[in-house]
Amino acid sequence: MGMKLFKKFFLNILTYVLLVVFFFPIFWLVLSSFRPTYDLYAYPPKLFSMDFTFENYVNSWSSSDFPLYFLNSTIVTISATALTVIISMMAGFALAKYKFFGGNAIFWTILATLMLPLQVIMIPIFIILKDFHMLNSYLGLIIPPAATPTGIFIVRQYLVSLPNELIEFARIDGASEWKIFWSIILPLSTPVIATLTIFSVMWRWNDFLWPLIVISNEKLYTVQLALGMFSGQHTINWSGLLPMTVLSMIPIVIVFIAFQRLFIRGIYAGSVK
Amino acid sequence: MKTKKFIPYIFIAPAFSIFLIFIIYPGILGFIVSMYKTSYSFGPSTFVGFNNYFSVFKSPNFLEALGRTFLFSALEIPTIYFISLGLALLMTSPSVKAKSVLRVFFFLPSVLSGVITALIWDWMLNYDFGFINNLFTILGLKNIPFLLNPTYAFISLALIMSWAASGFFMVIFIAGIQSIPVELYEAAEIDGATTFKKFSSITLPMLRPTSILVVILSTIQSMQLFDIPFVLTGGGPGESTTFAVEKVYNTAFINLNMGLASSMSFVLFLIFLAIGLLQFKISREGQFWA
Structure with a gap:
């Protein structure tokens, strides 16, 4: 019995030590963003001073282009996600519910593009966007990343499990294929749409490499690009950077906490089958 | 139903055209570019065949990064x-x-x-103002150049990842x-x-x-x-x-050496292809995580 109690004690201690390792860095960032500049740079260091202020937030929000970067990120995230959901639903529906010439080939071609991540094709992408005059534009940030093989795959897997009879009956009733998609398939797909929406929001909001390649005009920076570029400068202005870093993670943390079940389900749907 | 054969193609067209234009075509274009001596402008360029690939394998630069x-x-x-x-x-x-x-x-x-992960840890590991080094200073210990020493930086990054x-x-x-x-x-x-x-x-x-x-x-x-x-x-x-x-x-x-960089990309692609095939062989369903 003593052994059992010891084991329980040990496992709990280990869990909480790991909790500190995983959570403290985030907590410290948030805490530091509220500390006055003279405390951030104090020597000897003042780690545990209880001086807190909103000054950093007010200053960097009002004296930089960060509001603009947040607007850019919001526009890109919302439009790219809407586009991703609609085209993935359509493509997933076609692949799940129709037998047609080339269907299988198209499905495998889409899956094969997983082996061409942006990291591998960033140079030709840059050249193509340059030729299309899509560099330094919202369109360049929104359209190309909207088609994701993962999205089409999870939609197809979900729709395959819906009974075909639903569609057959609607056809007998004389519904058009578009109407079947719009008023039968879409309403029944709420779970997969929710999962895809959440992942797309996370991907687009967090993107760094994509905007880094497409955008060089500062007015079109997304939040991540701005943070990445400004932190690369020789002397980092931490009291300005910390509050913006905190603000930039708030949307994702809220989405994650609110929809954690969907997150977890999405990981299973995408990776463990 | 015969007249409606074109319908699935309409449903698949928007997604598939993005795939064609922004993934598959770049994949092919990347391979073509890797055969040219090209600079930023992508203007006049000379066909050099596989020369870029020889450069990739001759110069230690890329191989070192790969290693x-x-x-x-x-x-x-x-x-x-x-x-x-x-x-x-x-x-x-x-x-x-x-x-x-x-x-x-x-x-x-x-x-x-x-980016946020990098900033969180930059702020934790900073030599002068980071939490860990500040704690060390308070405890009277020597500061550690987590990100300023090559070996420490390499290990720090692995732990951060x-x-x-x-x-x-x-x-x-x-x-x-x-x-x-x-x-x-x-x-x-x-x-x-x-x-x-x-x-x-x-x-x-x-x-x-x-x-x-x-x-x-x-x-x-x-x-x-x-x-x-x-x-x-x-x-x-x-x-x-x-x-x-x-x-x-x-x-x-x-x-601004797009040709050489493209041949490096192709080498990377072969590695991803190998991993992808291995994965496909091991589990038919595999992962789909972009």
């Missing part, structure tokens, strides 16, 4: 594997309370962007653990098996498919690694944290 990437993977993948498996075991153990809340905290770093990724893999391991039939453990208990014995002869063997998946996914992740080192160390000090993708990026967008 560094493999070394990094060799350090990072086992670390991620053991931390995420350990977390999953704790998060399924009956001895630990409040697991559903704790899980959220362990998973949290996985939803943060690479493990911090960022383990929560995600924990979730995959939890699913694996929960799918092991309870009867196996019950039977082992009747036979008087110890906790360790149950772990080594039931849990671990039953987790084999999950383990393979985790290793493949984390391999892909570390081969694609770009934003965290780019923001945190800028590939330095020196070139100590310049990995393959950053080398491609620098060659293309800093040195």
